[in-house]
Every structure is written in structure tokens, then in C-alpha cells.
Amino acid sequence: MPGNTGTYLIRGASILGGAPADLLIRDGVIAETGTGLSADGATVIDAAALVALPGMVDVHTHLREPGREDAETVETGTRAAALGGYTAVHAMANSTPVADTAGVVEQVYSLGRAAGWVDVRPVGAVTVGLAGEQLAELGAMADSRARVRMFSDDGICVHDPVLMRRALEYVKAFDGVVAQHAQEPRLTAGAQMNEGEVSAVLGLTGWPAVAEESIIARDVLLAQHVGSRLHVCHVSTAGSVEIIRWAKQRGINVTAEVTPHHLLLTDDLVRSYDPVFKVNPPLRTDADVQALRAGLADGTIDVVGTDHAPHPSEHKECEWAQAAMGMTGLETALSVVQHTMIETGMMTWADFARVTSTAAARIGRLEDQGRPLEAGEPANVILVDPAARWTVDPYRMATMGRNSPFKGRELPGKVVATFFKGHPTVLDGGLNTPFPYAAAPAGAA
Numbered sequence: 001m002p003g004n005t006g007t008y009l010i011r012g013a014s015i016l017g018g019a020p021a022d023l024l025i026r027d028g029v030i031a032e033t034g035t036g037l038s039a040d041g042a043t044v045i046d047a048a049a050l051v052a053l054p055g056m057v058d059v060h061t062h063l064r065e066p067g068r069e070d071a072e073t074v075e076t077g078t079r080a081a082a083l084g085g086y087t088a089v090h091a092m093a094n095s096t097p098v099a100d101t102a103g104v105v106e107q108v109y110s111l112g113r114a115a116g117w118v119d120v121r122p123v124g125a126v127t128v129g130l131a132g133e134q135l136a137e138l139g140a141m142a143d144s145r146a147r148v149r150m151f152s153d154d155g156i157c158v159h160d161p162v163l164m165r166r167a168l169e170y171v172k173a174f175d176g177v178v179a180q181h182a183q184e185p186r187l188t189a190g191a192q193m194n195e196g197e198v199s200a201v202l203g204l205t206g207w208p209a210v211a212e213e214s215i216i217a218r219d220v221l222l223a224q225h226v227g228s229r230l231h232v233c234h235v236s237t238a239g240s241v242e243i244i245r246w247a248k249q250r251g252i253n254v255t256a257e258v259t260p261h262h263l264l265l266t267d268d269l270v271r272s273y274d275p276v277f278k279v280n281p282p283l284r285t286d287a288d289v290q291a292l293r294a295g296l297a298d299g300t301i302d303v304v305g306t307d308h309a310p311h312p313s314e315h316k317e318c319e320w321a322q323a324a325m326g327m328t329g330l331e332t333a334l335s336v337v338q339h340t341m342i343e344t345g346m347m348t349w350a351d352f353a354r355v356t357s358t359a360a361a362r363i364g365r366l367e368d369q370g371r372p373l374e375a376g377e378p379a380n381v382i383l384v385d386p387a388a389r390w391t392v393d394p395y396r397m398a399t400m401g402r403n404s405p406f407k408g409r410e411l412p413g414k415v416v417a418t419f420f421k422g423h424p425t426v427l428d429g430g431l432n433t434p435f436p437y438a439a440a441p442a443g444a445a
Helices: 074-083 102-115 138-143 161-174 197-202 209-226 238-249 260-264 267-272 286-297 333-342 349-364
Strands: 007-015 020-026 029-034 043-046 051-054 056-061 086-091 119-122 177-180 230-232 254-258 381-391 410-420 423-427
Touching: 007 381, 051 349, 056 074, 056 333, 056 349, 074 086, 074 102, 074 410, 074 423, 086 349, 086 410, 102 119, 102 138, 138 161, 161 177, 161 209, 177 209, 197 267, 209 230, 209 238, 238 254, 238 286, 254 286, 260 286, 260 333, 286 333, 333 349, 333 381, 333 410
Parallel strands: 007 043, 007 051, 056 086, 086 119, 177 230, 230 254
Antiparallel strands: 007 020, 020 029, 051 381, 381 410, 410 423
């Protein structure tokens, strides 16, 4: 039938790191689970020693298109996402033009469907042009074909408390969420790196932790006051973790993300003056790294968001002060989380599924993502080889960005297969074919 994505029998996979079982995928759903399964005509995949997980969901991706196709396109970025184990990504609004209207978010949504590698969910801007002066067309974007539920001026803080309050009030009407880039601009003017011992030695203008923490403190109180959902982007300090923990204990509806690079890298790397380590928010201290790991493990921090931020080489291969901020992350996230959280004993693979898929889908209100690996559920599934080891080479990645901070590092874990809507976008560790949207039955999401 049109849109039949095939039948696949995954044999002997460790489900969420637990007991081995078979998964039968047919027509886009998990048809059956168990042991000793069989199916006539099925493509059989030997998954012994592999871990089966729900497809990963990124709440924070920069795909750059429209307008910055010299850095990334929806096609190249979603290829990278599929290879990294993602079946859905949220595309941030700081494109050119800004995704602040129904027309632009629908364009991004359409580009995602044309590519077919993952589910692309546009993030709408909170303010017109990211200027922080006037609310964007939040309702129109929510009602558009893209069904936007997450709104963010990421890269720029919504620093006006009145405007932030109005945004939080507005999104309540359609169960939306405001994702805040927490950075008090008056405390970070000219900042180049984390404010601390290393910045003092290097003579670089420091970026104090309080610039992040003060905005989070303000916004959780605003969210409590209006009874709305708040999401905090790329938490980076120990103090931020404590504020979010306090807010959750009070029942405030706040969620938070941490990036892979903030789980592993510290500001000591800036001593090299290599602009690949320049990022917003900046790399912090080892004490911050340890607090972030603990916060992710105990549920204070809900999800891992990549903040995948590709840049043309000329924007990174220059002097530190002139370099753009940002790092790539879609193809390395799984490995970094395995290294920092699973191999340290702080989390299990079931925990991994929660922070990279289930919770992320819930925040973005993606009903068919982050689902259990059970019969009747959508077949967004990945197979991971946890014993694999690989050395990061940015020039062999699908993303156009070469600005990986993990260049030359050996990392654990490799995605062997990615099933998106039951279709294998990745097989044997390499790209296969995109989901055939053009052949999908009417009404297919």
C-alpha cells in the first residue's frame, strides 16, 4: 500500500539496557515485542549487544535555514540529527528572516518534511525580530500548520520583565512554553568567557554566573505568578541548578536543559585561545560541571539539549574576540552523555531515554515521540552499540559546521540504526534513505 514503510524484525536488542527482546516494526508502528518473533518477508536486523531506545528528541537545534545556508540547511542538519539518533528536533527561531510569523515557521516545517530525515518542529520567536520590544505572532504560529508550541528568542534574553510576563500569559491559551535564554545583558556586556580565575589570568572580560542565575530566579517567579510553563535553555552554573531545584520544590512549572558540552568541558580549555571553545553561555568551572551532572541525574534538569550551532569556518578560524559563539552537537550528543553520565554510573540507559527523548517530547508536546518501546506505539526507535569507540572528526560529519569542541577526542557509543516512523533513515551506522512523505497515506504526520 502507499506509505508502507516496510517490515523489520529487530532481534535480541537490549530494551533500554535491560533484557534482550525482539521488536517487530510494521507500517510505522511497533507491531509486536517479545522473544522468538518471526514475520514473513521481514528484513531481519541482528541487534545482539545493541541497546534499543526511543528516538532522541532535541529541544534546541539551530538549523540556520532560511537565510544562513552557508552555515547549515534543514537538509544537512537533519541528516546529522538522524545519524546522531534523533527522530525529532526543535529548530530555533534565529534564522534570517526570524521565525516570528506563521509564514516563516511553516516554511521551516515544510523544509523538514521535504528532507524527511527527522520530525522538524519550528520554535517561534517570542518577540518581533528578536528585538525584545513587541510580542511576535504567537497565536498565529500556534494555529499554523507547524503547530508551534515552543517559543524562544534564543541567543538573546527576553530581558524586559513585563514583556516576559505577557509572553508567559499568552502561551497559556494553547499550552505553549517560553524557552528562555537566561542572560542579563547589562551584566555580560563585552563578555568573552566565564568570569573566574581563568578569565583573570587571560585578561578576558568575564561572564558572571549571576547573569544567568538572576534571570532564572526572576522568570520562575513570573511563571509561578501567571501559572504558565517556563523552560530554561542551556543551564550552565551550579547556582542555576539550585534555583531550578528550589522552584520545582515549590511546584512551579519549570523545566530545564543542559548541553553535552557543559556536561564535559570547562573554561580551562579557553587557555588555548581556540575559538572552537567560545560558546554562549560560556564553559564554566569543574564545580559547575559536577553540579550539572548531579542535577541531570536527580531530575532537577529535565533534558539534554544540544544547542547545535554550526558556523562557517571563517567565523571560527579567527581571533578569539571576533569569533562567533557556538558549537555543533547533534552527532556527538549521545556519546558525550554516555561518557559523562552512564559510564560514570550516574545514570542508566533508561534514564538516558528519559532525558534525551521522553521528557523532551513532553516539553515540546510531541505526542508521537518519546513513546515506550511497546506494541502499538509509533516506531521511532534507535539501536546503539555502547561498546563502540570512535574519534571525532568534524570533516566526516553530515553537518556543514566543523566547529566541534570534541575534535580528536575518543568517545564511546555509536548509533547503528535510526527508525523514523518505522522507516530506517540510518542503517549500519550510515545514512539510508529519508522517510517517504510523498508516499505516506493521507493524514500521516
